[in-house]
Amino acid sequence: MKNALMAGVAGLALAAGGALAQVDEDAPQGGEMVVTYQDDVATLDPAIGYDWQNWSMIKSLFDGLMGYEPGTTTLRNELAASHEISDDGTVHTFVLKDGIMFHNGREITAEDVKYSLERVTDPTTRSPGAGFFGMIAGFDTWNAGEGDGLSGIEVLDDKTVRITLSRPDATFTHVMALNFASIVPREAVEASGEDFGREPVGSGAFRMTEWTPGQQLVFERFEDYHRAGVPKLDRVTFDIGLDPTVALLRLQNGAADVPGDGIPPAQFLQVVNDAAYEDQIVEGGQLQTGYITMNTQMAPFDNVDVRKAVNMAVNKDRIVQMINNRAVPANQPLPPTMPGYAEDYEGYDYDPDAARQMLAKAGFPDGFTTELYVMNVDPNPRIAQAIQQDLSEIGVTAEIRSLAQANVIAAGGEQDQAPMIWSGGMAWIADFPDPSNFYGPILGCAGATPGGWNWAWYCNEDLDQRAADADAMVGDPAAREEAWRQIYLDIMEDAPWVPVFNEQRFTLHSTNVAGDDSLFVDPVHIPVNYDYIHAAEAE
Structure with missing residues (x-):
C-alpha cells in the first residue's frame, strides 16, 4: 500500500x-x-x-x-x-x-x-x-x-x-x-x-495516454468525468528512474513538483529545518505499521520459538533513531490510533540474551542462516543492515536481498521464496480505518495465497472464524473492538511478525x-x- x-x-x-x-x-x-x-x-x-x-x-x-x-x-x-x-x-x-x-x-x-x-x-x-x-x-x-x-x-x-x-x-x-x-x-x-x-481503461478523473517503461507515464484529464470541474489539472506526468536525492534537486530547480518517494532520509533534517520550505512541507498522521515477516511455512520459521527469539533480537529504538525519530516503536500489528489497539500489551522486549536462550530451546544453539528481503530505496537497505546486525548477535546469519519493490512483493507472494521480509517501502497502512484491515490481507488465511500480501504465510483457521464473527457484530461496536483486540494479542503469541514501528x-x-x-x-x-x-x- x-x-x-x-x-x-x-x-x-x-x-x-x-x-x-x-x-x-x-x-x-x-x-x-x-x-x-x-x-x-x-x-x-x-x-x-x-x-x-x-x-x-x-x-x-x-x-x-x-x-x-x-x-x-x-x-x-x-x-x-x-x-x-x-x-x-x-x-x-x-x-x-x-x-x-x-x-x-x-x-x-x-x-x-x-x-x-x-x-x-x-x-x-x-x-x-x-x-x-x-x-x-x-x-x-x-x-x-x-x-x-x-x-x-x-x-x-x-x-x-x-x-x-x-x-x-x-x-x-x-x-x-x-x-x-x-x-x-x-x-x-x-x-x-x-x-x-x-x-x-477506467472511468476515473484521469486517463493514461503514455507509458514508456522505466522512463515516464502521462495522465491527462478525462473530459467526460462524472464530477464537474474535476480534475483540476490538465496533466500529471510521472518521471521514473530518479534517485530520491536527484528528485529533490529537480524539485529545487523547478523541474518537478512532488518527490513521490518522499524527502530523502539523508536530507530530511536539512529540508525540514530550512525556513524556505516551511510552506511546502506537509505532515500527516497515518495508520501504519512497519514489520518484519517470517515465513511460517519455511524452516526454521515454522517453529514458534524461533519467531519469538527473532522478536526479542531486534532493537527497534535504534531503527527509529535511524529515521530521525519519525516513528514510535511498535509491539503489535495495530498502530496506536487504531480501534482495538491494546494499550496495556508490552510485547517482546529487546533482550538478545533471552533470544539466544529461546533459539537454543528451539534446537538452534548455534543459530542458522537465512535471507532477508528488502526494498532497495533508502533508508530500507540501511534498516535491513541494522536488522542483520541484531540477528548476528544471536547467531543468526541473514543474507540481505535488496531488490526493487515489485521483486520483493513477488517474492513474498510465493510460498517458499522469501524467509524474511522487511516491509519498509511497502509497510502496511490501513486501506480503511478499521482493525479488520490489518488482518485479512496480511495475516488471514485469504492473504496466504500466491500473489497475496500475507508474506508470513500465516493461517490460523480459528482466528479466521473469530475475525468473521467480529465483523458480523454490526450493532455492538465496543464488543467488536474488544474481539479484534484479543485476536491481535493471540497473533502475537504465534509471532509471525516482528512489529518494528508506527510512522508519521x-x-x-x-x-x-x-x-x-x-x-x-x-x-x-x-x-x-x-x-x-x-x-x-x-x-
Whole structure:
C-alpha cells in the first residue's frame, strides 16, 4: 500500500480530526504536475495493483461504487447515485448514476459492476485483494474455483445491482471504496489480456495516454468525468528512474513538483529545518505499521520459538533513531490510533540474551542462516543492515536481498521464496480505518495465497472464524473492538511478525502546485490526491 517516508503498502491514513479538505471548487482547470519515482510502476490493473506507488495512480484512473470525500476517510457515493441497505445489513442495493462513462466512450452499466467484482474474486486473476470480498454470498465457492461467479451479485436492470452478503459485515461499504472494487470494461480487459495493467481503461478523473517503461507515464484529464470541474489539472506526468536525492534537486530547480518517494532520509533534517520550505512541507498522521515477516511455512520459521527469539533480537529504538525519530516503536500489528489497539500489551522486549536462550530451546544453539528481503530505496537497505546486525548477535546469519519493490512483493507472494521480509517501502497502512484491515490481507488465511500480501504465510483457521464473527457484530461496536483486540494479542503469541514501528508521513511539494495540505497526504489517494490539486497560479 503507500507512504512518503518508507513508501508503504496500499493503505489509508486518517485526516487530522477527520475534517473535510478545503477543496477550492472555484480553482480553474489547467496546468500540470510532475511527480518523480525511483522504480517503475508494476501495474495499473486495479485488481492486481497493491503498493504505495500505484495506489494513488489507480485511484485517479478508476472509480468504484463508493469513494471518499477528498482528504478524509468520510465515505460518499462515487459511481452510485444511491445505496440502500436492508434492515439486517445483508442486502445492499446500488443504483448507478446516469451517463457515467468509461475512458473508451462506453456508458457503464450494472453488468460492468458484476463483471468487475467477479473478476477480482476469480482465483485465476490472482488478486491480492480477493479476500476483502469474502462476505459476498458465493465467495467461498467461487474462490475455490467452483461455480460460475458470485451468486450474491444480481443485476436487476441496466442501472441497478443488488449485492447479498452471506453475513452482516461492518466493513462492506469501505470494501466497495477500495481500488479492488473499481469498475472495469470487460471488452478492454479481454482485448488487452495480461497487458491490461499496462493499457488501463477506467472511468476515473484521469486517463493514461503514455507509458514508456522505466522512463515516464502521462495522465491527462478525462473530459467526460462524472464530477464537474474535476480534475483540476490538465496533466500529471510521472518521471521514473530518479534517485530520491536527484528528485529533490529537480524539485529545487523547478523541474518537478512532488518527490513521490518522499524527502530523502539523508536530507530530511536539512529540508525540514530550512525556513524556505516551511510552506511546502506537509505532515500527516497515518495508520501504519512497519514489520518484519517470517515465513511460517519455511524452516526454521515454522517453529514458534524461533519467531519469538527473532522478536526479542531486534532493537527497534535504534531503527527509529535511524529515521530521525519519525516513528514510535511498535509491539503489535495495530498502530496506536487504531480501534482495538491494546494499550496495556508490552510485547517482546529487546533482550538478545533471552533470544539466544529461546533459539537454543528451539534446537538452534548455534543459530542458522537465512535471507532477508528488502526494498532497495533508502533508508530500507540501511534498516535491513541494522536488522542483520541484531540477528548476528544471536547467531543468526541473514543474507540481505535488496531488490526493487515489485521483486520483493513477488517474492513474498510465493510460498517458499522469501524467509524474511522487511516491509519498509511497502509497510502496511490501513486501506480503511478499521482493525479488520490489518488482518485479512496480511495475516488471514485469504492473504496466504500466491500473489497475496500475507508474506508470513500465516493461517490460523480459528482466528479466521473469530475475525468473521467480529465483523458480523454490526450493532455492538465496543464488543467488536474488544474481539479484534484479543485476536491481535493471540497473533502475537504465534509471532509471525516482528512489529518494528508506527510512522508519521512527511511530503514536499513545489510552489507550482497548490491545494489543501490533506490532498498531499490524502488518506485514500496515498501518497497524493491528484484529482483535486491545482496549479498555484489558480489561487
